[in-house]
Amino acid sequence: MNRNISLVIGIISIVLYQCAKPAKDTLFIELNSRETGITFNNEVQQSSDHHILNYSYFFNGGGVATGDFNNDGLVDIYFTANQNSNKLYLNKGNLTFEDITEKAGVGATEGWKTGVTLVDINQDGWLDLYVCRSAMDDSLLRKNLLYINNKDLTFTESASEYGIDDTSYSTQAAFFDYDNDNDLDLFVLNHSLQRYAGFNILLNNAKGQKGDKFGSKLFQNQSGKFVDISEKAGLISNVLSFGLGVAVTDLNHDGFMDMYISNDFNEEDYLYMNNGDGTFTNKFTKATDHVSLFSM
Numbered sequence: 001m002n003r004n005i006s007l008v009i010g011i012i013s014i015v016l017y018q019c020a021k022p023a024k025d026t027l028f029i030e031l032n033s034r035e036t037g038i039t040f041n042n043e044v045q046q047s048s049d050h051h052i053l054n055y056s057y058f059f060n061g062g063g064v065a066t067g068d069f070n071n072d073g074l075v076d077i078y079f080t081a082n083q084n085s086n087k088l089y090l091n092k093g094n095l096t097f098e099d100i101t102e103k104a105g106v107g108a109t110e111g112w113k114t115g116v117t118l119v120d121i122n123q124d125g126w127l128d129l130y131v132c133r134s135a136m137d138d139s140l141l142r143k144n145l146l147y148i149n150n151k152d153l154t155f156t157e158s159a160s161e162y163g164i165d166d167t168s169y170s171t172q173a174a175f176f177d178y179d180n181d182n183d184l185d186l187f188v189l190n191h192s193l194q195r196y197a198g199f200n201i202l203l204n205n206a207k208g209q210k211g212d213k214f215g216s217k218l219f220q221n222q223s224g225k226f227v228d229i230s231e232k233a234g235l236i237s238n239v240l241s242f243g244l245g246v247a248v249t250d251l252n253h254d255g256f257m258d259m260y261i262s263n264d265f266n267e268e269d270y271l272y273m274n275n276g277d278g279t280f281t282n283k284f285t286k287a288t289d290h291v292s293l294f295s296m
Contacts (some may be wrong), residue, residue, distance in 0.1 A: 115172030
């Protein structure tokens with residue numbers, strides 16, 4: 001009995017000692033919204049007309065981008081919300097932020113917003129915002145948005161003026177110089193719809209079926225205006241294009257940027273190798289021994 005009591009006392013002592021020990025130093029410290037001023041919440045609500053069964057990416061989330069929008073040396077934060085207003089938070093220092101969305105004019109309350117990409121599209125030294133949209137049946141609500149920085153913490157939506165108000169079902173975008181002419185071109189990652197996602201469709205037929213609003217697109221920068229050259233560049237554009245991820249890098253070290261596209265559902269991934277002549281060749285099956293499905 002005494003031994004049992006001693007054992008219990010010993011265990012309790014160890015537990016109390018562990019509880020009393022100071023917390024270890026950690027790399028990150030969690031801050032709450034009261035401290036930071038960031039209250040963004042990408043809340044989505046299903047309805048009888050819009051839900052997970054007719055839009056499979058309903059719960060995929062939005063996007064976030066960090067950058068210095070007023071060139072004060074502090075990193076600001078921009079969030080996209082699927083159904084509600086996007087939010088721009090100005091960094092005031094010491095990890096405190098101010099919601100300046102309304103003043104900045106970047107709320108984009110309409111449509112289903114997905115990814116966001118930062119770019120200095122007019123090369124004036126100030127960061128601009130490119131916002132992708134998807135999901136909605138109304139093509140006007142799917143037009144991607146370009147917010148030009150007015151250098152005073154306000155922005156002007158100008159996607160149509162630049163030719164990149166694409167109405168596809170867009171996931172994300174990447175700006176890079178694909179043709180090495182010292183200006184930024186644009187790749188827009190797009191995706192197909194639920195009705196083409198099942199394995200019961202004839203894949204061979206679907207692969208040959210063009211999907212103008214589903215296939216990803218490449219826009220060439222021509223003196224500040226962007227022109228859709230997707231077909232000329234050799235990009236695949238069928239109804240099975242379920243683009244969910246894009247990575248841009250020079251894979252073969254030839255001085256030209258290549259692209260890897262992750263496709264969901266039936267379609268295998270694409271490995272677009274830059275031919276250096278304004279075109280790409282998908283070399284996925286030649287470069288790999290295994291083909292991925294349902295890639296994210």
